[in-house]
Amino acid sequence: MPQTSEDDLPEQLRIRREKRAAIISRGFDPYPVSVPRSKSLKAVRAENDGLEIDIATGKIESVTGRVIFKRDTGKLCFANLREGEGTELQAMFSLDKVGVESLERWKSEIDLGDLVSVTGEIITSKRGELSILANTWQLAAKSLRPLPVEHKPMSEETRVRARYVDLIVRPEARSMARLRPAVMRSLRDSFAARDFIEVETPMLQVMHGGATARPFITESNAYDMELFLRIAPELFLKRCVVGGIERVFEINRNFRNEGADSSHSPEFAMIESYEAYGDWNSIAALTKSLVQEAAMAVFGTHVVTHHDGRTLDLGGEWREASLYELISEGVGEEVTPQTSYEELKLHATKLGMKVDPKWITGKLAEEIFEHVTEGQLNAPIFVKGYPVDTSPLVRAHRETPGIVEKWDLYVEGFELATGYSELIDPVVQRERLVEQAQLGAKGDLEAMQIDEDFLRAMEFAMPPTGGMGMGVDRLLMALTGLGIRETILFPLVKPEE
């Protein structure tokens, strides 16, 4: 949008600035400190529901709203006012109520997008529309920019870059902005009902850990040192568990310096939760409750309807299947954790996959899994038992060799959450972190660093624990069927210039 000198503005912006100046020169204030408002539009609608046609209620109210539709006919003018969450009310301005001067000012000074206060009687029009018939009106704030066309959707980019306009114009934007906090509240209620304690752990970290990802690097002037924006809260939440906060969770932002696409944002909200004396099964049950209770809280049902009309049933028991069973199904032959790299590679080639020589055996198995289940895992499913060599921080499966007690929850074809029986042996933990650090020394930018303080905490003994992580943005995607940028009010976008 152009930000040039006053006299070089596009016509529509120039005219609105001129109107603002004209209002001032006539002795009115385009930005008054307060305006009359006795009730919200929502309250007026609620209290006057179901009136017959052409009724005068005798009730005088003052309402405010943004002018989103304006019909200036000769001596009786109509406007639709809209308030924050989308409630609308028609305002009527008749010559015999407001007088010539005020009616002419309404026609010439007020544009679409202006905020106004209208005082008058609540009536229904001859067409039955609930309206406020103005006795007086006042500008609450002049909009210097025109609103986009209501009936043609703004382009995706304009919506993201000007979310404030999107919120004014598009019902889905308004409902998403309110859906997200409702889901947050539900999640916190679900945790509270189970005696989980919410904590806030550092976002600025001296070392990054708890996940394999590239961090954002920043710098502290006061300490004259490099700091990392956290990629996960895991290592601090585990410190909490060591300290006896047996049921703990955090809902907050993580930052990963990686690619961004329709399901990845550089900053994303995540839930992490740990349950002492629980395991991957108890934490899976918790995860299912969190999702189902959120669906119930915001939609009143476990069968959620997406914006395009498709439905998704999140209710009941969810399917569980082992990773290697699903792979076996997919390739039509039995594949186990013991299946050799060469055999896996044969399967992969047969499936037409290109095999990256850097992949280790477990990674290859996971890649085959993703290939054969692509676009299939729509209904919620816990995929259980991942290869040991790709999950360095997870406890080995208690019965089956070669796999760990880790599940991934898939919904709508994407990974919504992951859960583990946590590794609690500090000696093994140290060995795994040392391996990671060696990878880091070799140039793997995603490898974890050795967090000595975390290891010291573990050496004080962490109880057997189940842990999970779930993307909040992704939960909203599962509930609504929208892309991640739609679930975030202000996703990162590069400046236009």
Added chain:
RNA sequence: GCGUUGUUAGCUCAGCUGGUAGAGCAGGUGACUCUUAAUCACCGGGUCGGGGGUUCGAGUCCCUCACAACGCACCA
């Protein structure tokens, strides 16, 4: 990071093999006391993303930069 496609009025878009820019809504002026995507008449509005090149002539062809969407890679 690589590849493909796109960027034209405030908004949403059209613009053919290169010939000097169009629509709808929005805006301005006027008419209308029951409109509701109001209607009718008239009128204005553009450095066609930035820069460079080819050409008598570029919104259109070529190069380059910026931004975006989609695909691939990485990841939740």
